[in-house]
Amino acid sequence: MRPQQMRRNARRMRRYGLQPMVVMNSGDQLPEAAAVVFARWLWRYRSELAPFNVAALALIAASALHAIHPEWWPWLLGGAGLAASALVGVGERLGLARRVERLYAAAVTTAVGSWLAVGTALGPFVRPLPQLLLLGIVLLAGPWWAHRRRRARVRVERKLAAWPEISEAIGLKGSRVMSAVVDVWGWRARFGLARGQTIQDVTGKIPALESALGTFRGAVRVHPTPDDKANRFELRVLDIDPHADAIPWPGPSVSSITEPIDLGPFEDAAPARVLFLRRHALFGGATGAGKSGGINVLMGNLTACADVVVWAIDLKRGMELNPWSPCIDRLATTPEQARALLRDAVTVLEGRAEWLAARGQRVWEPTPEFPALVILIDEYAELADDAPDTAADTDSIARLGRAVAVQLIAATQRPTQKAMGGGAVRSQMDIRVSFRVRERKDVDLILGQGMLAAGWHAHTLNAPGKFLISAAGHDSPRRARAYLVTDEAVSATVHQHADNRPALDHVSRSALEAERDKPRQTVAEGAGDAIPEVAEPELPKRDESGSEAALWTLLSSAPDEGVTIAHLKSATGKGRSWVYYRLQELADEGRARQVTRGRWRATQSNS
Template sequence: MGKRGRRERGVDWSVTGGGPVSNTAVAALGLAAAAATGHGLAVSPVWGAAAGVAGAATNVMIGAAAEASPTGQVINIARWVGAGGWLTWCLSTTPWDVNSMLTLVVGSAISAGLAPLARGGRPAHTAQGGALVLNATSRTEREWEQRLGRIVHRTPFRVTRTVAWETGAGFTLHVDLPSGVTRKSLETHTDALAADARLPEGCGVELDKAESRGSVRLHVATVDRMRSSIDYPEDYSPRSIMDPIVLGEHRDSSPAQVMWREHSALFSGQRGSGKTTILNVGTAGVGRCTDALIWHIDLTGGGLSRAWLDPWLKGEVERPALDWAACTPADAHAMVTAALGIAKGRKASGFEKKMAADVSLLPIGADLPQIMLFADEGKTLLNPSSRGIIAKIRDGLEELQDIARDSAVNPVLSTLRATADTLNAGIKKGAVTRVAMAGSDDEELAYLLGWKRNLSVDDLAGPGTAYLTDGQEIRPMRGYNLTPRRVAEISRTISARRPELEQESRTAAGAAYLNRYERMRATFGVPGGAQTLTESGDVQDSESTQVAVPGEKPRLRSVPTAATWLREDPAPAQAAEPTPVGSDLGSWLTPTERTRTAPAGAEREAWDGVPDIISRALEVFDRLADDRVHSKELAEALGMTQQELAEALKRLGVESLPNKFVRRGSSLRGYERGALEAVAQRSREAASRPA
């Protein structure tokens, strides 16, 4: 190969070799022959001038088609003008004059010397697929062809096109690969290419797919634009979970986007890397979808969820932007258990929907929304060595990855470190979307994204930047910046239009889901959980305080502390050991709910004297956070027919409202909370009177 390369750079003196000297010599001999023949036949000198003009015009058209450089065009036109002028002179006088011959020799020598500058484009060649393409023409393209050959030790690389980025921060090269070189084999050389090109710190070379398997696109960053913060867009318009979720931008300003209808995700980043911010960006992207719900597991003390719940906790909106948020291991375990129950339940209940739509993937919408479960934690939740309730949560999340793709229950997980001793390998393999934040070392990048990728943290620009793959190429990105004030702003928009979980999934989720709002108020309301917000915005520490209930004015109500929701009824004093916190979902049942396990037909009343049906009906009002409920919905929640409900309540003096009212798009008759509370109050007073 070396000898062949030296021959290519040498001077080709052969007549048929196609070199600059031989080509010029052949052209000079042909021109002399034309002059001698024309002079012998007494051809008019006008034809010599016409030949020069015609040749120059033809050269202009060919050069334009070949995208020749302006310099090359000018030189070629000058050649034709000189040749036409010499031929005209010889036809008008004689070609056998010594001065005429010397003029031809000198002109030919000058033409041969200018040959390298006259190339408007190197000779066309046939690509591997048979298409005719033009070789590189610019200095940059020639440099990169040589660089690729020098680094990879293979030739010839052909740069067929260069596209400058609109930001001015770099360019994209379209490269045809030599025989035997694949896109995958080129991945290991990107760092060396960046070093050879002397790219600035924070800049690099990215490999991407092109039109065919025999070509690639090289994204070359020349300006470290990733050091600039990029704010989250102002666009909050409705979207679908079937659309891409945009997390930020790549170096060339193209959107860094992921598809989460079927994919689960895994984010890795140490404290201060911007991981929580990018999880907020993902939450905002899902929240814009009118066919998706957001669940949060936030074991960092509420750092991810608190800002999203703030407008609801202050009573500014009727519903929280997050359908469910948990910041304790017990609540997180209940959430994962509920998610698994929904996923398994949808496999059966969603079959008819798939048959009706004639699709293999469960069709989702506002009436059957996807659940995106975000988990932001320290380094223990995904740890293979975790035990107890944390291990149950981890195993449940891994099972979700395995079984819940079709059921539209997808987890978005995060970890502080991406190493074998801190990240469960099964969870890593189950995540199609993977994000490695800046701050990780090269070993962590390799473990999370693949050992053969040749990735380097030098290509990232600090907090907020990351490597991203959504099952395709791995590319650096800058995540959007999303401040708490913007989070609250987006939260108000989300809460107004997010869907509700369908009835079948609510049933599958169980009591932990139905009681979630009360626990969220208690645990996220203020530090300590025992404090709540009063109507005036003041904080009270007592358990009986003013709280905001969606759809109602703040009223006096007993609000349990966070610990109250996480334990069973007080154990007898003589008990040897208390029931473990959150040991099973029965710990989430209220006293009234537990009585439902009693033998059928047993007549019973709640502990405070309130009839069981009244207590249960009031719980339904609480779960729906409403002061009016349709008869049909209330009967279904209580496991009764509408006629049975009407007869039972009528015996207690409760009548349905005389007029219809609209709830969730339906206009039906139903019951008002005030009528049930009046019966409950009378029952309590009667129970408190001395016998």
């Protein structure tokens, strides 16, 4: 009211003999009415009072129906039965994830519906209906009050009710709660940000959020919303760490490299599935962070793929990868062997590229006859130190290997530019898997520049096997934990798949043989130090008096079901590649045939 209007009103009051009333207020709020206080209390404790509210509604409904339509009681009884059956059958779609929850909801529905039907027919106050109503409250309210998710939901609602004060305290004033959901491990909520605020502002305040919400350290996650709007974010808070204990490996998740491989579950139990076909990968992490465990999960899946040949380099004398050696086509454990392996890999990719170009094709589609070639290098930094001259070969594989399905997977503690050869290797890694690192700057070394500032806090991972993954389809920092592959699981997997591993395709073999037939280059005098001689990899050379004769003898005496590749390797003393090369030659000559996958024998005409 304007001052002139106030003075005018005062003059009118004096004219009629009335004195203006002055109210002195100390600034305290006026006391609220008792009804308002009571209503607010009922609303605050609506979850705890739910059993009483349901009983009261049933009593009111029974009274009304008994007075108006007492003949409806059969319909009420039948409806209660149908509703209970529906809750048991499709209650999971309504948020009742556990079977015991669905059974409890069905029991409550049956009890309330039956009591309502009888109360409608006879009247709700006819004995013993009131006593049965009280007994039902006592029996059915206990599980409701004790339910962990209900209590968690109430706790979350009360925390979110205080969000205006929390947001102001942590510097996010103006943000608002949009929705919230309680799940098995904790809760998640979607928030809208005030104008000018971004998700980066929220990411930098995660420690303050943990303090304001009263959680344990490392319990808060901040992600973009699925619609990827810049003025929204999703907050996830864990009450229980789902990755606190190791998670046993359930076995291979794929049978072809064309399928995404499951490395381990995220915190919401969703699998961390990654497609490795035509993608190079980098696994990084400090000592003891679980990097080797992640490599074991990958190897366990690759051995089950019938369209992958695995070559590996382990310069710790095979200490890490030797248990998988029956499923590895070539395993290099010395710098000399590593040089030869990588040089041959470049030869393979060049041979495949020429073969594809001659047929007007652009990509190599893996099959058991034309498998992909995966080169796994454990502790890449050791290779860079012990065989620095391999940098050019790894650079070529990184740049040119995708289209021809020659892929590089490197594992290292710190993928510095020096360790990665100073070339294109690290920049070509499409898949980045980071286990715990010691220093914050290592996050950007493994996952890419700027990832630490974007919330990829790999230095806060607090248990071996926990990792962050950056790849196509995984563009937000979600924590996962790699499966635990025990020694027994490795042995069982190797035993199951060792005899079914594919051989290198004839295109790659021809390229390697053509390279071997070239005359060796010599270094001219004064042109610098010669490259030291390296151990040639095992190739299928004629050896009629030894291994070749043993191979033929075993094939000729094989039973109808054939002999396994493992037996042929043992009898000849040769590796898998040599055995497969010889078998293919014999098959081309019509002297041997494959009975079933992994089993061979001589043809009937030569046996």
